[in-house]
Amino acid sequence: MTDTIELRDICHHFDAGRERIELFRGLSFTVRGHETVAIIGPSGAGKSSLLSIAAGLERPAGGTVCCTLDGASADAWALRARSGFIFQQFHLLPELDAIGNLALPLRLKGHLDAFAVAARWLERVGLKDRARHRPHQLSGGEQQRVAVARAFVTAPRFIFADEPTGNLDVQTAESVAALMFDCARETGCGLVIVTHSKPLAMRADKTWLLAAGRLEAAA
Ligand SMILES: Nc1ncnc2c1ncn2[C@@H]1O[C@H](COP(=O)(O)OP(=O)(O)OP(=O)(O)O)[C@@H](O)[C@H]1O
Ligand SMILES: [Mg+2]
Numbered sequence: 001m002t003d004t005i006e007l008r009d010i011c012h013h014f015d016a017g018r019e020r021i022e023l024f025r026g027l028s029f030t031v032r033g034h035e036t037v038a039i040i041g042p043s044g045a046g047k048s049s050l051l052s053i054a055a056g057l058e059r060p061a062g063g064t065v066c067c068t069l070d071g072a073s074a075d076a077w078a079l080r081a082r083s084g085f086i087f088q089q090f091h092l093l094p095e096l097d098a099i100g101n102l103a104l105p106l107r108l109k110g111h112l113d114a115f116a117v118a119a120r121w122l123e124r125v126g127l128k129d130r131a132r133h134r135p136h137q138l139s140g141g142e143q144q145r146v147a148v149a150r151a152f153v154t155a156p157r158f159i160f161a162d163e164p165t166g167n168l169d170v171q172t173a174e175s176v177a178a179l180m181f182d183c184a185r186e187t188g189c190g191l192v193i194v195t196h197s198k199p200l201a202m203r204a205d206k207t208w209l210l211a212a213g214r215l216e217a218a219a
Pocket of ligand 1 (some may be wrong): 050
């Protein structure tokens, strides 16, 4: 049974003082597990907001988000619990070393073998010899590799990534992008990426363009 996230007829806006910023009206969009999807579009179009709504982090002003996990309907809380997140700024915990950052989400879920699973993922992303390094002792690319491993370590059904290569040089961005897509395909996890990077978007099964409140299949 395929996991799905279905956004139907979504409307969203922000009220900033007297001004209302209208982001989308009547936007519909479905993501399936095992599928990789990129969302591109101009700055301010609402890509990060759409990602937050799809991930169940933000509730839309109108419309519905229906999610199916393991054949049963799931609410936003259940979706978040089965999701991994990757951000432009890495967001590793500075006081924990690389393996500690990876083990934390597992420990929070009560896994007794958190450090063993974390060690396997650290090896998968090529950082076995950096286990005891804290984030400030890692390069940007290494920090993002840890963040990618942290997103996958709990065996999520969906990964949501917002500008995951935005802070990396071209070559490092390529290798982090390859790692994310390889991990998603190896684990059969759905991947939704928001990006300004054409080469990154081209790796996805589908690319959507968000502009002027509308989502269209990108050419
Ligand atoms: N919490 C908020 N309160 C008020 N306005 C907001 C809020 N979050 C976002 N906005 C506004 O909504 C619009 C869309 O923001 P969003 O971050 O989703 O855009 P984006 O497409 O991700 O842009 P970028 O490519 O620059 O990251 C912007 O004009 C932004 O200023
Ligand atoms: Mg954004």
